[in-house]
Amino acid sequence: MDLKIKDVAELLQVSEKTIYRWIKENKIPSMRINWQYRFNRDAINEWVLKNNISVAEPIFDETESTKKADIVECLRKGGIHYKVAGSTVEEILKNAVALINAPPGLDKETIVWHLLKREAMMTTALGSGIAIPHPRTPLISDISCESVSMCFLNGPVDFKALDNMPVSVLFIVLSANQPRHLQILSQISHLCRKDGFMELIKRQALREEIFDYAGKEKKSWEHHQV
Template identity: 30%
Template sequence: MDLVIKDIANLLMTSENEILQLIKKDEIPYQLLNDKYFFNKQKIIEWALNKNIPLNLTKHKKFSEFHIESLVKILDKDSFYYNCKLDEKNYIEQMIFKLNLDKSIDKEIIISLLKSRESLMSTSIGNGISLPHPRVPIVIGKNKPLINIFFPEHQLHLNSLDGKPVHTIILLISQTIKQHLSLIAHISFLLSKETFRFALENRLDYKEIIDIIKRIELTRNN
């Protein structure tokens, strides 16, 4: 029982009064000890997953949703990880612990949400590409969605739809469902272009990849 009402209100981006209402209706898992309400973090995460409720992993109560117009505005040098030592069993943990996130962020929650999504169906979409993402949107202190591109040292067998090994993992973490759908649409458009797929498979320098994205996006807007 490691969370109290204040923690839950922040995690679910709602008010403490709303949490009390959920308790009164017995609609949220909790335990009453010495007249105080306590919550098990894992049970709350599972409850939120079942209800598709976004999770806030920061201490901020509010955030401004970033509207995706171009992936170029989201990507930079730190978005790319080359020659990563990843393996099929632990690649999710290995990726998340490479991310430069605020120390207050509980990376174990992110890992749990990613694994929960993979348990439903592999996010390895074929042609050597995997698009792992959490089952629900999460806020992790960034003012925009997170896109990180990992190039494993060795190709990984991740139950891809076409049975091919994965040479590129594009990790997506969105703040809202609407943002996630927009992000997927942008990525899908890029992956439909041979130049982008070539850039990933051949692990071009991040500057070249971003430049290719910029040129492809210009054709979409014209």
């Protein structure tokens, strides 16, 4: 579903002038059709979650598919990896994907190509030294193959983040559909707003420490949703 300037302004609770400014500064995903700006709803949803922006309405439905997305399970499938080498975005993504647990039947060259294509559209940097690389469209259909691969970089790399901070950790997300992708992205964003989790990132904590913390946070937000 495509949105107009007015729709996005109302959703984000800002003026239309602000939306035009964000377009000019390439801060918001948009496209131009017949001399008018249009916005893909899924792209805006993802952008909102990535940037932790308040909206005037829920951005995705709590369907059965979104409720079952499990960040801890996804992290265990994708794995936590350390000392990923590289000095450019392309080098980092190639070396990171070489380490991750790829879903059956999906070759790593394909994953890298789609990650780079998405990155060329707009940075996946979340800010505070974190990026969430992912394909624009799902590469898998089986939800049991979904994964999040957490990759600590050997050194910070410029991902053109809005806060100008170089990236030192990646969360590579492979999801089965857009609703589940948004749910996983929301859970990662939630974790990254926690001082305790950011401290684990800062000291590149052991895998089980990260799994344990994420598991406790998951139980906490599930409790508050009951």
